[in-house]
Amino acid sequence: MTRTLITGGLVITAAEEMHADVLVENGRVEAVATPGSQQWTADRVIDASQKYVIPGGVDAHTHMELPFGGTFASDTFETGTKAAAWGGTTTIIDFAVQSKGAALRSGLDAWHAKADGNCAIDYAFHMIVSDVNDSTLKEMDGLVAEGVTSFKLFMAYPGVFYSDDGQILRAMQRAGDNGGLIMMHAENGIAIDVLVQQALARGETDPRYHGEVRKALLEAEATHRAIKLAQVAGAPLYVVHVSAQEALTELARARHDGLPVFGETCPQYLFLSTDNLAEPDFGGAKYVCSTPLRPREHQAALWRGLRTNDLQVVSTDHCPFCFSGQKELGRGDFSKIPNGMPGVENRMDLLHQAVIDGHISRRRWIEIACATPARMFGLYPKKGTIAPGCDADIVIYDPHAEQTISAATHHMNVDYSAYEGTQVTGRVETVLSRGELVITDREFTGHAGHGAYTPRGTCQYLH
Numbered sequence: 001m002t003r004t005l006i007t008g009g010l011v012i013t014a015a016e017e018m019h020a021d022v023l024v025e026n027g028r029v030e031a032v033a034t035p036g037s038q039q040w041t042a043d044r045v046i047d048a049s050q051k052y053v054i055p056g057g058v059d060a061h062t063h064m065e066l067p068f069g070g071t072f073a074s075d076t077f078e079t080g081t082k083a084a085a086w087g088g089t090t091t092i093i094d095f096a097v098q099s100k101g102a103a104l105r106s107g108l109d110a111w112h113a114k115a116d117g118n119c120a121i122d123y124a125f126h127m128i129v130s131d132v133n134d135s136t137l138k139e140m141d142g143l144v145a146e147g148v149t150s151f152k153l154f155m156a157y158p159g160v161f162y163s164d165d166g167q168i169l170r171a172m173q174r175a176g177d178n179g180g181l182i183m184m185h186a187e188n189g190i191a192i193d194v195l196v197q198q199a200l201a202r203g204e205t206d207p208r209y210h211g212e213v214r215k216a217l218l219e220a221e222a223t224h225r226a227i228k229l230a231q232v233a234g235a236p237l238y239v240v241h242v243s244a245q246e247a248l249t250e251l252a253r254a255r256h257d258g259l260p261v262f263g264e265t266c267p268q269y270l271f272l273s274t275d276n277l278a279e280p281d282f283g284g285a286k287y288v289c290s291t292p293l294r295p296r297e298h299q300a301a302l303w304r305g306l307r308t309n310d311l312q313v314v315s316t317d318h319c320p321f322c323f324s325g326q327k328e329l330g331r332g333d334f335s336k337i338p339n340g341m342p343g344v345e346n347r348m349d350l351l352h353q354a355v356i357d358g359h360i361s362r363r364r365w366i367e368i369a370c371a372t373p374a375r376m377f378g379l380y381p382k383k384g385t386i387a388p389g390c391d392a393d394i395v396i397y398d399p400h401a402e403q404t405i406s407a408a409t410h411h412m413n414v415d416y417s418a419y420e421g422t423q424v425t426g427r428v429e430t431v432l433s434r435g436e437l438v439i440t441d442r443e444f445t446g447h448a449g450h451g452a453y454t455p456r457g458t459c460q461y462l463h
């Protein structure tokens, strides 16, 4: 296999920054050394001077081809993983879905079939459990043993993915025993559905009402309840897509009390707000996701949470639906707008912009986008860092390039950008996935099928 030498860049990991040369062989990092200190020969030399050399991003929350609201998320594993690579992400963890009444196994098999042979970068799976019962609880043990070590439960979406408190407690008890990690969509869906019906009855049908009925207090209440249920079960908890300051307060309190509780937020909650949901001519539908966008005041709390480590991970919750024909299903009734937003291509750049804006440090950027998601979901140090022995998933990042985010230039299979017109400094230049060039000087040089399924260990923050 090709031996690659990356010279002269600033290597940034969660732990340190150093000017170094990186030698890649057989898909792995062979060595990292002071520039010019070694007489290495290589088949290929990449000059990274004036550039950053960073670990490929690990996006721990994507939904390629997710069935939702009578349609499917518009990125396939092929289009979505190519777009991820363009944006400097080299591993995704997608959610396999259990259909109600079916076994976890058949959901997982279906997701393997969608992804197998189609991915441009490596991928793994979490499992959405929509039917907690004796047999699915037993199946969870087998999944943990084979590398699907995390399970998403929903306190929202009654009748679809929803689990009641008893089911949640039982799944948490099981995860506490088998080493799995429960990921919680924390919103009080029963109360929200009442508010949805009341809003529609008042004729409040526009997208902005999606944000009004999905109240911050109902995210906080569910977060609090999930924490208490996890505490009773003696299990760790990871709360996904935290958007409300009040929910973050619940997480911070639990962590202060020493509980193994973790939180993720997403770029949309850091950069967008209810102002977007209120865009005219049904434009707000582009920003309908759950948990919903919040008033701008919440952003400062989320940034603070990322700095203080009350939030540990930024994932995208990439779940794109085209405006035309998909988001439009909810014209006249916001509750029929498919929930989800595109973003897998934008995360690394938006978080680099946050470095420039002073919200986070460079190392924290790599920590929340690469190292911690890898550790949280049992992929470290194979993924998430640059060190001898780890997979050579490496991004050469130009921190000075200027770009304007736009649907006209992005690679996600969706007809709008949630960040249309946003100017950011910094851009992915070259991407290696296990030593193979996937993006070369801003040309796609990878192929669908290169990406390998990657079984995971258990959460590395617990032992």
Ligand SMILES: NC(=O)NCCC(=O)O
Residues within 6 Å of the ligand: 063, 185, 241, 288, 289, 290, 291, 317, 319, 339, 340, 341
């Ligand atoms: N987040 C969202 O709106 N759609 C994807 C499903 C989920 O993560 O709840």
Ligand SMILES: [Zn+2]
Residues within 6 Å of the ligand: 185, 240, 241, 290, 291
């Ligand atoms: Zn969710």
Ligand SMILES: [Zn+2]
Residues within 6 Å of the ligand: 061, 062, 063, 317, 319
């Ligand atoms: Zn999601």
